[in-house]
Amino acid sequence: MDGNGRWANRRGLTRVEGHKAGEAALLDVVAGAIQAGVKHLSVYAFSTENWSRSPDEVRFLMGFNRDVLHRRRDQLNEWGVRVRWAGRKPRLWGSVIKELQFAEELTRANDVLTLTMCVNYGGRVEIADAVRSIADDVAAGRLKPSAVSEKLIQRRLYLPDMPDVDLFVRSSGEQRTSNFLLWESAYAEFVFLDTLWPDFSRVDLWRAIELYLDRDRRFGGAVDTPTV
Amino acid sequence: MMASQYTRSGLFPFPNSNSPLLSSPSLFLWLSFCFTTFYYYSRLATQGQRKVRCFVYCRNKSTPRTTYGFTRFLYLPSLLMEKNGKSMISKAIGHVSFVMRKCLFSILSIGPVPAHIAFIMDGNRRYAKRHALHQDSTNPGSGHRVGFKCLISTLQYCYEMGVKYVTVYAFSIDNFKRDPQEVQSLMDLMKEKIDELLTEDSVLKKFDARINFWGDLQLLSEPVRLAAKKAMDMTVHNKGPVLSVCVAYTSTNEITHAIEASVREKQENAPIEVSDLDRNMYTAGCLEPDIIIRTSGETRLSNFLLWQSDFTHLQNPNPLWPEFSLRHLVWAVLEYQNVHGYLKKRKGEIEKNK
Numbered sequence: 001m002d003g004n005g006r007w008a009n010r011r012g013l014t015r016v017e018g019h020k021a022g023e024a025a026l027l028d029v030v031a032g033a034i035q036a037g038v039k040h041l042s043v044y045a046f047s048t049e050n051w052s053r054s055p056d057e058v059r060f061l062m063g064f065n066r067d068v069l070h071r072r073r074d075q076l077n078e079w080g081v082r083v084r085w086a087g088r089k090p091r092l093w094g095s096v097i098k099e100l101q102f103a104e105e106l107t108r109a110n111d112v113l114t115l116t117m118c119v120n121y122g123g124r125v126e127i128a129d130a131v132r133s134i135a136d137d138v139a140a141g142r143l144k145p146s147a148v149s150e151k152l153i154q155r156r157l158y159l160p161d162m163p164d165v166d167l168f169v170r171s172s173g174e175q176r177t178s179n180f181l182l183w184e185s186a187y188a189e190f191v192f193l194d195t196l197w198p199d200f201s202r203v204d205l206w207r208a209i210e211l212y213l214d215r216d217r218r219f220g221g222a223v224d225t226p227t228v
Numbered sequence: 229m230m231a232s233q234y235t236r237s238g239l240f241p242f243p244n245s246n247s248p249l250l251s252s253p254s255l256f257l258w259l260s261f262c263f264t265t266f267y268y269y270s271r272l273a274t275q276g277q278r279k280v281r282c283f284v285y286c287r288n289k290s291t292p293r294t295t296y297g298f299t300r301f302l303y304l305p306s307l308l309m310e311k312n313g314k315s316m317i318s319k320a321i322g323h324v325s326f327v328m329r330k331c332l333f334s335i336l337s338i339g340p341v342p343a344h345i346a347f348i349m350d351g352n353r354r355y356a357k358r359h360a361l362h363q364d365s366t367n368p369g370s371g372h373r374v375g376f377k378c379l380i381s382t383l384q385y386c387y388e389m390g391v392k393y394v395t396v397y398a399f400s401i402d403n404f405k406r407d408p409q410e411v412q413s414l415m416d417l418m419k420e421k422i423d424e425l426l427t428e429d430s431v432l433k434k435f436d437a438r439i440n441f442w443g444d445l446q447l448l449s450e451p452v453r454l455a456a457k458k459a460m461d462m463t464v465h466n467k468g469p470v471l472s473v474c475v476a477y478t479s480t481n482e483i484t485h486a487i488e489a490s491v492r493e494k495q496e497n498a499p500i501e502v503s504d505l506d507r508n509m510y511t512a513g514c515l516e517p518d519i520i521i522r523t524s525g526e527t528r529l530s531n532f533l534l535w536q537s538d539f540t541h542l543q544n545p546n547p548l549w550p551e552f553s554l555r556h557l558v559w560a561v562l563e564y565q566n567v568h569g570y571l572k573k574r575k576g577e578i579e580k581n582k
Contacts, residue, residue, distance in 0.1 A: 052577045124535065128502045131487050135500050138491050148488040150480050175567075177529075179538045186480055186531040190542065215526070 001026065001043055003172030003196030016060050021198035023068055027075070032202020033113055034079060036209055040114045040163060042086070044180050048122035051091065062093045065119055069099040073106055080112030086158040087120040088129060116162060123182030130156035157183060164188070167212045169205070171197045189215050326388075329554070333389045336558065339565035342518035344393035345386060346540075348532055349375055351524035351548025358548075372414060374550040376421050380431055385554050387435045387469050389561070393514055395472040397532045401447065401481055415449050418475065422455040426462055436468035442510035443477030444485070472514065479534035482510050511536055519564050523549040539575050541567055 001022055008018030026043065033041045045065055051058060069083075076083060085100040100119065133156050137143040154160060165181050165188040173194040177185070191208040193200075356371030379396065386394050398418070404411060425432050425439065432439060441456040448456070456475070486508035490500050493508075506512065516536045520529070525546040529537070541564050545556050 124502050124505075124538075127483060127487075127535075128500065128505065131490065131500045131505065134487065135491050135494060145488055145492045148484060148491060150484050153480075153484060153487065175542045176540055176571075177534075177537055177542070179535075182534050183480065183483070185529075186478070186534060187528060190527040190529075192542075215528075217528075 001045070001197045001200075002170055002174055004198060006172060007196040007198045015057055018198060019061065019064055023064075023072075025198055025200045026068075027072065028201050029205050030076070030081060030113065030115060031079070032205045034081070035202065036206060038113060038209075040116070042116040042118060042162070042165070042181060044118045044121065044178075046087075046119045046121070047178065047180075048088070048120060048125050049178075062096055065117075066093065066096045066099045069096075069103050069117075073099075073103045076103075076115065077107050077110065080110045082107045082110040082112075082114045084114060084116045084159060084162075086116050086118045086126075086162070088125060088158075089120075092120040114162075116159065118180070121158075121180075123177075123179030126158055127153070127183060129158075154183070167191065167208060169193065169208045171195055171200050171204075187217070189217065329385070329388055332558070336561055337390060339562075340568045341390050342561065342564050343391065344395065344515045344517045344519075345391050345560075346395040346397070346517040346520045346533055347379075347382070347549075348397045348520065348522035348526075348530065349379065349549040350522055350526055351375075352550060354524065355548040355550040371550070372417055376417070378550045378552055381554075382552060382557060383431050383437075383471060384434075385557055387431070387437065389557075391469065393470045393472065393517075395442075395474065395514075395517060395533070397474045397477070397530070399443075399475045399477070400530065400532075401444065401476055401478045402531070404447070404476075415452050419452045419455045422452070422459050426459055432463065432466075432471065436466045438463045438466040438468065438470045440470065440472040440510075440514075441475055442472055442482070443475045444481055445476060447476040470514070472511070474532065477510075478531040479529075480531055483535055485510070505535075509535060516540065519543060519560060521545065521552075521560055523547055523552050539571050541571065 004018035004022045005015040006018075007021065008015050011017075029043075030041065046061055050061065053061075073083065083100075083103040083106075085104060089097060096119065100117065130153055134143065134148060134152065138145055162184065165185040168177070168181075168185050168188040168190045170176075170190070170192050171194075173192060175192045177190075181188075189212050191211050193204055193208060195204050352371035352375040354371075355374060383394055399414060403414075424430060427433070431437070439459050441460060445453050445456060452475075456473075483505070486505045489508040490504045494500055494504065511533070516538070517533060517540045519541050520533065520537060521543045522528070523545055525544055527542075527544045529542075533540070543560055543563060545552070545560065547553075547556055
């Protein structure tokens with residue numbers, strides 16, 4: 001969800017106003033995903049790298065994430081959305097963790113769409129945290145180093161049952177991954193749209209899905225197209 | 229990817245462009261001239277296996293004559309280099325091309341030149357089908373052979389431009405799922421080309437370049453594995469740029485390998501950090517890529533350099549890999565220069581926080 005700051009700067013507003021405008025875009029995209037039949041949607045709400053921003057902005061983002069969850073959890077619950085959290089606890093405000101856990105509990109039984117909020121998340125940090133849990137097991141003698149495999153690492157990620165990413169959409173025209181869902185997006189199709197996040201709508205999501213549907217996904221294999 | 233006012237404005241010669249090169253009208257005109265000249269040269273130089281007929285300058289009357297009007301002299305370099313690469317005329321043309329490229333690259337270097345470019349060389353098979361290259365049972369890898377020629381020319385351009393590291397995705401672990409005949413032909417081609425890269429007139433020798441092979445080399449056939457090891461041993465002391473070939477590679481496999489190595493080396497209860505994993509990656513000691521270019525218009529990384537591509541600018545030009553030429557490379561660098569300032573600023577903020 002990139003581009004809040006630039007959207008605000010273009011209008012002579014503060015970055016904080018940009019983040020506030022992004023909330024409506026998020027809800028519209030969730031609604032659009034439900035209409036399109038998407039089952040899993042993950043959003044990058046706060047990165048571990050965002051701690052480098054100004055203390056005022058960080059303070060605002062923490063409070064904003066908490067307030068959005070508090071304000072919107074009932075609406076998401078009505079829509080049948082299951083809210084989940086992917087991220088780590090260190091440095092994350094206790095009040096934000098509480099809201100995330102409350103939203104997870106409230107929406108546990110929903111199955112229309114799973115919305116994964118990546119808050120205090122980093123792709124490399126996720127893998128490093130998985131490694132720590134593996135290293136603890138090795139140190140305790142429960143695991144041998146030679147048993148480390150891709151399947152084992154997958155099981156130690158924040159949400160082991162989250163399926164791999166099929167479509168990775170980034171707004172604002174930036175053409176990079178920022179290590180978002182690093183492990184899970186190995187074979188994801190990337191769509192970079194120039195629209196800034198506050199201007200993003202369900203139509204942009206559907207456009208990205210249309211581009212995705214045109215792609216020929218081979219996962220490394222190469223099957224000859226029939227010539228008949 | 230869609231154009232927009234925000235990202236595309238930097239690519240036109242307006243004063244507020246992010247690229248210093250494109251914001252100066254005179255430099256832009258000179259760049260356009262060089263670019264246009266190389267556009268035609270690069271199109272002709274990559275004709276590959278097409279037969280080119282040319283107005284003859286030699287006295288061999290059996291050579292067919294066909295006139296192409298005023299453009300006939302442009303076809304001459306391609307023909308002479310194909311049929312008689314060591315002739316004086318072709319050498320002279322080669323020198324002229326080199327000088328023109330030097331001028332072009334010196335203009336490009338006004339902006340930041342990427343230190344590390346990575347390529348996903350996609351489209352060899354589609355190129356072979358499109359150009360009806362011979363794909364019988366004895367030579368299923370003909371598209372890949374043409375792709376190798378493109379790799380050599382791209383390496384030359386990158387090194388002349390001053391790019392220090394070039395990484396290519398030659399063969400993924402997932403590619404073992406392909407037809408066994410194609411896999412075998414790729415292995416044979418790899419061995420042949422590794423040996424070719426070590427000859428006296430290869431691009432590696434010319435630039436005193438070092439070669440690395442990244443991946444689970446135990447999965448390769450023994451001749452290829454031994455050839456790769458020999459190539460790495462022979463070039464380990466070279467001081468020039470670096471070519472890293474990812475073979476039997478996937479990023480998740482690389483991360484798994486790094487985790488196993490980190491877990492083995494760490495003492496009990498010592499925490500494993502991101503820096504420990506960095507140190508055990510195949511890419512340890514190498515800069516992170518500035519650009520990853522995937523040809524043929526596909527927009528996925530296919531398990532390539534996932535860990536290393538945090539701040540990498542991803543590009544997906546439409547040409548198939550054998551069609552990728554100097555003009556596409558120059559355009560890729562210009563696009564990179566357009567976003568470089570912003571990426572550097574963001575990276576600086578994050579490094580400061582660490």
